[in-house]
Structure formats: C-alpha cells, structure tokens
Amino acid sequence: MRSPAMQGLTASEAQARLKAEGFNELPRTGRRTILRLIVEVLREPMLLLLLAGGLIYFVLGDLGEALLLLVFASISIVITIVQEARTERVLDSLRDLTSPRALVIRGGERIRIPGREVARGDLIVLSEGDRVAADATVLRSVDLLLDESLLTGESVPVRKQASPSPEKLPAPHAGGDDQPFVFSGTMVVRGSGMAEVTSTGVQSEIGKIGQSLHSLVTEAPRLQQQTTRLVATVAVASAFVIGLTVLLYGLYRGGWLEGVLAGIALGMSMLPEEFPVVLTVFLAMGAWRISQARVLTRRASAIESLGAATVLCTDKTGTLTENRMTVARLVLPDGTQHTPDTAARAAPAFNRLIETGALACVREPFDPMEKALHSLASDAGAGRRLVQSYGLRPDLLAMSNVWCGRDDDCVVAAKGAPETIGMLCGMNAEELAELRARVDALAREGLRVLGVARANWAETDLPEAQCGFPFRFCGLIGFADPPRPEVKDAISECRSAGIHVVMITGDYPATASAIATRAGLNPEHVMTGADVEAMADAELAGAARGRAVFARIAPAQKLRIVNALKDAGEIVAMTGDGVNDAPSLKAAHIGIAMGGRGTDVAREASSIVLLDDDFGSIVKAIRLGRRIYDNLRKAMSFILAVHIPIAGLALLPLLTGMPLLFGPVHIAFLEMIIDPVCSLVFEAETEERDVMRRPPRSPDEPLLTRSLLVWSALQGSLALLLTGAVMVTANSYGMPANEVRALTFFSLVLVIVSLIFVNRSFSSSLVEAFTRPNRTLVVIVMFVTSVLTLSLVWPAAADLFRFGPLHTDDLAVTAVVALVCLILLELSKYPLRRRAPTSWPA
Numbered sequence: 001m002r003s004p005a006m007q008g009l010t011a012s013e014a015q016a017r018l019k020a021e022g023f024n025e026l027p028r029t030g031r032r033t034i035l036r037l038i039v040e041v042l043r044e045p046m047l048l049l050l051l052a053g054g055l056i057y058f059v060l061g062d063l064g065e066a067l068l069l070l071v072f073a074s075i076s077i078v079i080t081i082v083q084e085a086r087t088e089r090v091l092d093s094l095r096d097l098t099s100p101r102a103l104v105i106r107g108g109e110r111i112r113i114p115g116r117e118v119a120r121g122d123l124i125v126l127s128e129g130d131r132v133a134a135d136a137t138v139l140r141s142v143d144l145l146l147d148e149s150l151l152t153g154e155s156v157p158v159r160k161q162a163s164p165s166p167e168k169l170p171a172p173h174a175g176g177d178d179q180p181f182v183f184s185g186t187m188v189v190r191g192s193g194m195a196e197v198t199s200t201g202v203q204s205e206i207g208k209i210g211q212s213l214h215s216l217v218t219e220a221p222r223l224q225q226q227t228t229r230l231v232a233t234v235a236v237a238s239a240f241v242i243g244l245t246v247l248l249y250g251l252y253r254g255g256w257l258e259g260v261l262a263g264i265a266l267g268m269s270m271l272p273e274e275f276p277v278v279l280t281v282f283l284a285m286g287a288w289r290i291s292q293a294r295v296l297t298r299r300a301s302a303i304e305s306l307g308a309a310t311v312l313c314t315d316k317t318g319t320l321t322e323n324r325m326t327v328a329r330l331v332l333p334d335g336t337q338h339t340p341d342t343a344a345r346a347a348p349a350f351n352r353l354i355e356t357g358a359l360a361c362v363r364e365p366f367d368p369m370e371k372a373l374h375s376l377a378s379d380a381g382a383g384r385r386l387v388q389s390y391g392l393r394p395d396l397l398a399m400s401n402v403w404c405g406r407d408d409d410c411v412v413a414a415k416g417a418p419e420t421i422g423m424l425c426g427m428n429a430e431e432l433a434e435l436r437a438r439v440d441a442l443a444r445e446g447l448r449v450l451g452v453a454r455a456n457w458a459e460t461d462l463p464e465a466q467c468g469f470p471f472r473f474c475g476l477i478g479f480a481d482p483p484r485p486e487v488k489d490a491i492s493e494c495r496s497a498g499i500h501v502v503m504i505t506g507d508y509p510a511t512a513s514a515i516a517t518r519a520g521l522n523p524e525h526v527m528t529g530a531d532v533e534a535m536a537d538a539e540l541a542g543a544a545r546g547r548a549v550f551a552r553i554a555p556a557q558k559l560r561i562v563n564a565l566k567d568a569g570e571i572v573a574m575t576g577d578g579v580n581d582a583p584s585l586k587a588a589h590i591g592i593a594m595g596g597r598g599t600d601v602a603r604e605a606s607s608i609v610l611l612d613d614d615f616g617s618i619v620k621a622i623r624l625g626r627r628i629y630d631n632l633r634k635a636m637s638f639i640l641a642v643h644i645p646i647a648g649l650a651l652l653p654l655l656t657g658m659p660l661l662f663g664p665v666h667i668a669f670l671e672m673i674i675d676p677v678c679s680l681v682f683e684a685e686t687e688e689r690d691v692m693r694r695p696p697r698s699p700d701e702p703l704l705t706r707s708l709l710v711w712s713a714l715q716g717s718l719a720l721l722l723t724g725a726v727m728v729t730a731n732s733y734g735m736p737a738n739e740v741r742a743l744t745f746f747s748l749v750l751v752i753v754s755l756i757f758v759n760r761s762f763s764s765s766l767v768e769a770f771t772r773p774n775r776t777l778v779v780i781v782m783f784v785t786s787v788l789t790l791s792l793v794w795p796a797a798a799d800l801f802r803f804g805p806l807h808t809d810d811l812a813v814t815a816v817v818a819l820v821c822l823i824l825l826e827l828s829k830y831p832l833r834r835r836a837p838t839s840w841p842a
Contacts, residue, residue: 008122011107014122017120021201022201024115024116024117101114102114120197121196122197123194124136125193132184132186132188134197135199135200137172137195137198138160138194139162141160142191142391143391143399144188144192146186149323151183156448157189162180164180174186178394183204189366241647245651286303286625293617295609295617297607303608303621306573307629307697309622310499310570311544311565312494312572312575312618313504313562314501315581316511320483321481324372325372325479327376327479329447331478350475352454355380356474357413358376359411369448387404388402388462389401390402390414390465396466397420399416400413409457410456410458413452413454414454415452417451418476421471424471446513446515449476452474452477453473454474455470455471455472484614488519488520489616491519493619493692497622497695498696499573502549503515503523504561505549506551507552516549523549525548529552529557533557540564541565555583558584571590574592575594575615576591577613585606592607592608592618626691631683637712637715641715644713644719649724649744652727659737666745680780684775684777719751719752719821722751726743726817730743738804739806742804742806745801746788750818756780757822758825760774792805792806
C-alpha cells in the first residue's frame with residue numbers, strides 16, 4: 001500500500017498501465033447508426049413482403065402499381081428511421097459521464113484529467129461534490145461521506161474511514177458505514193480524502209454489473225412474433241388461392257396466361273400489404289405521443305407490451321421516493337413532536353432545535369440531510385462567523401460548529417448519532433434508555449434520526465475535542481426520503497388495472513416498510529435478501545405476488561426475483577435508476593429507466609426511459625400501451641374485413657363469367673391508399689372508457705383472437721354480399737362494364753368508410769361513433785370524397801380507372817348500400833356485447 005505522502009504514479013507508469021489494462025470506461029453497446037437502423041427495419045418480414053409485392057408488379061410491367069407499393073414501403077422505412085434516430089439523439093443528450101474528470105496526484109503534482117485516463121495505482125483526491133472516477137481504497141479521510149445509492153439503492157450517505165494496514169483489509173463492498181472503499185460513479189457529499197485506485201473500467205463494481213448485461217438476452221416483442229405468424233398464415237392461404245385461380249381460369253376460360261395474371265392480382269388483393277405500414281405507423285406515432293408525456297421509448301414495440309404487464313417491480317430510491325432528504329419529524333427533550341411543513345418556522349417551540357441543527361451544518365452543504373436542515377432555517381448563522389469545526393470521527397459520531405457574534409460570545413451547535421449526543425450532554429443511564437426508546441420508535445417509521453445539542457462558550461480558548469463543551473440536549477430530528485406526490489394515485493390506478501406492484505430496494509426493512517405504506521402498497525411482510533436466498537424460485541414468485549416488500553436486496557437477488565416472476569408466467573415491468581437495477585431492467589419484459597437521476601448503464605439496459613423521473617408517467621405509458629394495442633386490433637380487424645370484399649369482388653367475375661372489373665390499379669389503390677389512410681383514423685382514437693379498469697390481457701393472447709376474426713369475417717362477408725349484389729344486379733340490367741366498375745367501386749369505397757365508424761368502438765353507440773372527436777377521421781372522409789369526385793369529373797382520372805359516368809340514382813344506390821351495411825353491423829353488436837362485455841372482442 002502506498003503512503004499518502006508518496007508521489008503517485010509517473011506519467012509513463014500511468015500510460016503503460018492504460019496500454020496494458022485499457023481505459024477507465026465501460027464498453028458501450030453499439031450505437032444504432034442510420035445504416036444499422038435501415039438494416040433492422042428491412043429485417044421485418046411484413047416490410048419485406050411489401051417490397052416483394054412491388055417487385056412483382058415491376059417485373060410484370062405495371063410500373064405505376066410497383067411505384068405505388070414501393071413509395072409506401074419507403075414512407076414506412078422513413079417513419080421508423082426518423083423516430084429511432086431521434087430516440088438515439090435524445091439518449092446521447094441524456095448520457096452522464098460514466099467516468100467523470102478526476103483530480104489525481106502524478107509525479108507529486110495535482111492534475112485534473114479525464115476520468116477515462118485514470119489508471120490502477122493512481123492517487124485520486126476526493127472533495128465534496130466530486131464523482132468518484134474509479135474503485136479505490138481510502139488512504140486519508142476527513143469526515144468523508146459518500147452517496148452510494150446508484151450501487152446499493154440506499155438513499156442515506158455512508159461514512160468512509162482510512163484503511164488499516166493492507167493485511168486487515170476486508171473484501172470490498174458498497175454500503176455500510178466506516179468501510180475503507182469508494183466506488184466508481186458514487187458521489188462525495190461531505191468531507192475530503194485521498195484514495196488509491198484498485199480497479200478501473202470493466203473491473204470496477206459498475207463494470208462488473210455492466211458486463212453481466214451481455215449475458216442477458218432481450219426477448220423478441222410478442223407483437224412481432226404474432227405478426228410474423230399471421231403473415232405466414234396469410235401467405236400460405238394466398239398461395240393456395242393463386243393456384244386455384246390459375247387452375248379454374250385455365251380450365252374454364254382457356255387462357256392460362258390471363259389466369260396467371262388474374263391469380264397474381266387476386267393473391268395481391270389477399271396479401272395484407274397494409275400491415276407493415278399500419279404497424280410501423282402505430283408504434284412510431286405511439287412513441288411520439290408518449291414522448292409528449294416526457295417518456296422516451298428506446299424500442300417502440302415495448303409500448304404495446306405494457307398493456308400486458310401483470311407485475312410492476314419498482315425500486316424505492318428515486319423511483320417511489322424523491323431521492324432527497326426532508327425533515328419529517330422534530331422531537332423536543334420533553335417528547336413533544338412536530339411534523340414540519342411550510343409553516344414549520346411558525347412553531348416557536350421548535351425554532352431553537354431547527355436553528356441549532358442548521359448551525360451544526362456547513363454553509364453550503366452537499367449532504368442531503370444538511371440541505372434539508374438549511375431549507376428549514378436558511379438564515380441560521382446570520383450575524384455570526386464560523387470560527388471552528390469539529391469533524392465526525394469513528395470513535396465520536398458527532399460534529400460541531402463554533403459560531404461567534406460581534407460580542408465574542410460563541411454558540412456551539414452539535415449534531416450526530418443520538419446516543420453520542422446524549423453522552424456529550426452528560427445523560428445518565430435512565431435518560432439514555434428513554435432516548436433510545438424514542439429513536440427506536442422513529443426508526444420503525446423509516447426515519448433516519450440525528451440528535452442535536454447546543455452550548456454557549458464565552459472563553460477565549462476553545463477545547464481540543466467536542467466533549468469539552470457544556471452541551472444541553474435540544475432534541476431529535478428525523479429525516480425521510482418522501483414518496484413522490486403522484487405515487488399513491490399511480491399505484492392505485494395500477495391496482496385497478498390488475499397490475500401488481502412490488503417494491504424491491506436495498507434499503508433497510510423499516511424504511512422500506514414505511515415508504516411502502518405511505519405509497520399505498522400496504523405490505524404484510526418485509527422480506528430481506530437472506531429470506532430470498534432461503535427460498536426456491538416458485539416460493540419466491542408466490543411471495544412477490546403477495547403483499548410483500550423486499551428490502552436489503554442485492555442486484556443478483558433483484559434479478560432472481562424478476563426471473564422467478566417470469567418463470568411463473570407473469571409479464572414483468574421493472575423500473576429503476578441505478579447501476580444495480582441494470583441487469584433486472586434488461587431481464588424484464590419491459591425495462592423502465594429513470595432518465596433524470598438514472599445512470600447511463602440503466603438507460604442502455606431499458607426499453608423505456610422516463611425523462612422526468614415521474615412515477616405517474618409509468619401509468620400514462622401503461623394506459624397508452626393499452627390504447628395503442630386496442631386501436632391496433634381495431635385497425636387490423638378493419639383491414640382483414642376490407643380484404644374480404646376486395647378479394648371477393650376480384651374473384652366473383654372468374655366464378656360468374658363476368659368480365660374482370662378490378663385490375664391491379666384498382667386493387668393497389670384500395671389497399672395502398674384507402675386502407676392505410678383509413679387505418680390512421682384508429683391510431684388517433686382515444687382510449688376506451690374501461691382501458692384502466694380491466695385486467696391485463698393474457699400474454700399468450702394473439703393479436704387477432706378467434707372472436708375478433710369472426711367479427712372481421714362478419715363485417716367482410718356483409719360488405720361482400722352487398723357490393724357483390726350491386727355488381728351482379730347492375731350487370732344483369734345490361735349496364736356497360738365501365739359503369740358497373742364505377743358503381744361497384746364507389747359502393748365498395750363507401751362501405752369501407754362505413755366500416756370505419758363500425759370499428760371505432762365496440763362498446764359505444766352509433767351516435768357516439770359519429771360525434772366522438774377525431775380530426776383525422778374528418779380529414780379522411782374529406783379525402784375520400786375528393787378522390788371519388790375527382791374520378792368522376794376529371795376525364796384523365798376516369799380513364800385511368802376505366803370508369804363510366806354515374807347518375808344521381810346510381811350514387812344514391814352506393815349511399816344506401818353503405819348505410820345498410822352500417823346499420824346491420826351496429827345491430828349485430830348488441831348480442832355480441834352480451835357474450836363479450838369488454839370493450840373489444842377478446
């Protein structure tokens with residue numbers, strides 16, 4: 001072990017060690033560049049299907065249709081890339097330096113260097129407000145106090161003392177008072193010291209946790225898995241229909257080449273090219289909407305997963321609590337208690353206790369408890385000068401400040417461990433026992449308690465130690481890290497949504513129980529890390545599902561709790577902000593990191609980042625996740641329903657012998673213009689009334705359930721029956737093919753619009769479907785009306801679609817068909833609602 005008086009490493013020694021052991025920094029996961037984002041987007045099977053469809057049209061020589069498909073593919077790619085690139089830029093701006101700048105001694109001189117250049121063996125100087133650059137052993141300590149909450153989850157800073165001889169060094173570990181170790185990323189809140197670096201980079205405690213993340217694999221989003229299976233199913237069905245169409249056309253009409261073209265057109269009418277567009281738009285727009293609530297989605301697919309979350313595991317410090325100390329209780333020597341609020345200084349009986357506590361602090365504190373005292377008595381020390389300070393020592397857990405006024409009369413203010421303060425005041429055994437009883441009562445409420453004493457000193461010379469002053473006991477001050485104001489309501493809403501909230505913290509059991517109770521969790525049991533170690537995984541999952549709070553939990557145990565819940569079939573969301581939370585954030589189905597106070601490692605491991613550290617934002621994200629999933633199912637159901645009449649009207653002429661009415665241009669227009677644009681209406685829909693009053697959906701529930709498929713088939717079959725009847729009837733009356741095509745096309749488009757109103761909500765009435773605000777719907781209706789009008793009055797558009805003229809009675813027929821479809825489907829909802837009382841068929 002080096003002596004503190006030594007010169008430290010030389011520049012050449014430091015460079016040699018950096019070359020041999022690497023820089024003092026954590027390896028970052030590969031940043032997603034634009035090229036990487038494009039590759040990730042192109043891996044989506046649905047998008048590949050869309051591009052393949054465009055390529056088929058291009059090979060067939062239908063350049064217009066091919067370009068139409070490729071344009072929409074490009075739009076979906078651009079939307080995704082812009083959103084993901086924006087996410088990465090915001091994350092870059094959020095990064096705090098994993099290795100901050102450090103003051104080191106090299107060659108006998110103090111120099112400040114980038115934290116990444118700190119080498120093993122360097123002597124680092126620690127001062128108030130510094131963030132420790134590397135793991136180190138303390139060689140010199142002057143009232144040194146560090147905040148290690150990012151490693152331990154404990155909100156209360158811990159004391160550090162200089163190390164004994166190298167032979168007596170215990171194993172390094174974070175947390176606990178009077179340890180001779182400091183760790184990378186922790187904050188010096190009081191005092192000063194010097195330490196010798198023992199571990200840097202991946203060898204530090206932060207680095208070890210970061211390295212463990214590489215062994216954890218993030219599960220593929222369930223929506224992506226379901227969509228892939230759906231695409232495969234539809235593709236197989238399309239292939240069968242194409243083959244059947246070619247066979248029937250060749251056998252009954254004798255035109256095998258025409259049969260191939262007709263089969264391709266029919267197959268394209270069945271393939272859901274809109275799915276990738278709709279899926280991408282919904283998730284990208286969902287990520288944008290949730291960002292307006294100060295929630296950043298690193299993986300957009302995680303938003304929909306929130307709707308299935310059954311368990312929310314949350315850290316305490318900085319998540320449920322504000323991560324700042326406040327004065328929660330004042331106790332006078334006679335036992336009188338007071339809970340401070342904004343009018344605390346208006347209680348004269350407690351003014352002396354508050355003032356003395358503030359006088360025992362430094363003028364500009366970093367210590368969170370001293371900050372809390374200053375906030376109550378910011379004018380303490382006015383008109384006085386600080387002439388002497390007595391620091392905290394391991395053998396005397398108290399500190400004192402001597403303040404003198406103009407008449408040289410001095411006031412001595414002391415604060416520290418209550419028993420130490422009691423002994424300084426000369427309490428007898430009975431008084432000390434009474435003091436311990438009061439402290440224990442406050443500790444059971446989760447409060448951190450300090451004793452306060454005061455003395456007057458009129459002599460010229462000051463004593464060498466604090467015990468030389470005639471202290472009088474002023475009382476006790478209890479500190480607490482208060483719960484966030486929004487937490488209780490947020491937890492209540494989670495409970496109503498069927499989401500079980502589990503608090504997992506590294507703090508003490510009494511503190512954990514008190515915070516959990518104040519947050520509305522109402523725990524029945526407080527389980528410690530030792531309890532967790534003694535339990536099997538199944539038993540552990542059962543305890544987590546109950547009304548238990550976990551305290552004094554190590555990072556590995558936190559990860560085990562998450563995995564036990566996952567193995568029990570729960571969909572786990574995990575919140576946290578510290579490095580100790582990173583493994584469990586990555587292992588959980590949905591990792592939610594705090595962006596303000598959170599560490600870089602935690603944000604990298606998460607899929608969602610709360611930019612304002614607002615616990616209530618988690619509930620907003622869950623609500624939005626459920627809304628997005630509901631609306632996505634509405635859109636997918638609508639698309640499937642629309643494909644039935646499109647495919648049916650393309651197949652009907654082949655079965656009846658009528659001339660082909662719908663060519664590739666009509667099908668491409670319907671699928672790539674009408675369907676996706678209409679589907680945007682559903683993205684803008686507000687949530688259903690019961691979105692946060694129903695239990696989470698089953699994780700195994702498919703995107704399109706059997707009942708929803710039946711509902712889609714009912715809509716599509718009725719639409720096909722009505723529009724097919726229009727086509728056959730018009731043809732039987734001898735209308736020219738161009739007019740039949742126009743009449744059928746107009747009828748189909750208006751029926752599609754009617755299906756939008758039908759699918760807006762399964763639980764609301766038809767009146768609400770028309771009056772419920774949705775500006776996107778208004779725009780879509782105006783757009784459809786304009787396109788149809790243009791195709792009638794503009795000869796070039798009519799020629800492109802090969803439309804004949806339509807008269808007023810023809811247009812009336814199309815309107816009646818749409819209205820009949822709308823009324824019949826609305827009437828069919830009533831018996832379905834009795835069988836499926838939820839807001840959408842499940």
